[in-house]
Amino acid sequence: MTEPLPAGFLPPPGRPLSPPVVFTADFTSPSQWVAGRTWAYPGGGPVNPRDDKLDHLVADPAYSRSGVFRARRRQDGLWNTGLLTTEGSEEGLTVRAGDVLEARVRLPAESGAWPAIWTWRDGGQEIDVFEYHPDHPGLLEFTNHVRGTNRYHHDQAVGPGAWVNLRTFFGARSVDWWLNGQPVFSDGRGVGRTWQAYLIVSLSVCAGRYHRAPQPETTEMSYEVSHLLVRRPTI
Structure with missing residues (x-):
């Protein structure tokens, strides 16, 4: 017998579980996405060492525009x-309270890889749809930085090279996460009614303070986002 979803995972009364799609990611589109720059990094980038990242952001389309997000070691x-990111793009999509994000992701295998789908605006408004670190191979991280909640979720379906389906509901009173069609975390705090933020899809590299840095012999790493869309309830 299938257990009923917890109350926090249900849409408001009268609203469908799968509302209309308002955004389908085309990573090749410069009108949807800006490459290699974000104000979530100091000065817009390209580096962010205070977050324990070895990143040097690049706009080269080979690193992101195919939906395969890459990292390559530099000599320095x-x-x-x-x-x-949608920030600064022509379309300038912001995710809003009440929206649902769905994505399909292939997780990386290399130690030091730090993939994420997340939100950002005006120095905060961060919701982590997911983060992953291969030194904890069976664990995904889900975090609401707006209201200070998070979950470290262990699952046998999670591991290096695994494909996972993600779904996040940005509710005013609760942010809810699903993994492979199953509810895994309802934070009961939400983002507030007026919340909105830009989307970021990224592959960072850990410097070693919080998670293992890359092995010396590793020169490249990648993960893939095969699709990403945003649904928005009609009012």
Whole structure:
């Protein structure tokens, strides 16, 4: 018998579980996405050492525009990394309270890889749809930085090279996460009614303070986002 979803995982009364799609990611599109720059990094980038990242953001389309997000070791010890954001793009999509994000992701295998889908605006408004670190191979991280909640979720379906389906509901009163169609975390705090933020898809590289840095012989790493969309309830 299938257990009912917890109350926090249900949409408001009268709203469908799968509302209309308002955004389908086309990573090749410069009108949707800006590459290699984000104000989530000091000065817009390209580096962010205070977050324990070895990143050196690049706009080179080979690092992000195919939906495969790459990182390659540089001679100076940093890594050229791929990042896309809707901030500053022509369309300027912001995710809003009440939206649902869905994505399919292939997790990386290399130690030091730090993939994430997350949100950012005006120095904060960060919700982590997911983060992953291969030194904890069976664990995904889900975090609401707006209201200070998080979950470290262990699952047998999670591991290096695994494909996972992610779904996040940015509720005013609760942010809810699903993994492979199953509810895994309802934070009961939400983002507030007026919340909105830009999307970021990125592959960072850990410097070693919080998670293992890359092995000396590793020169490249990658993860893939095969699709990403945003649904928005009609009012």
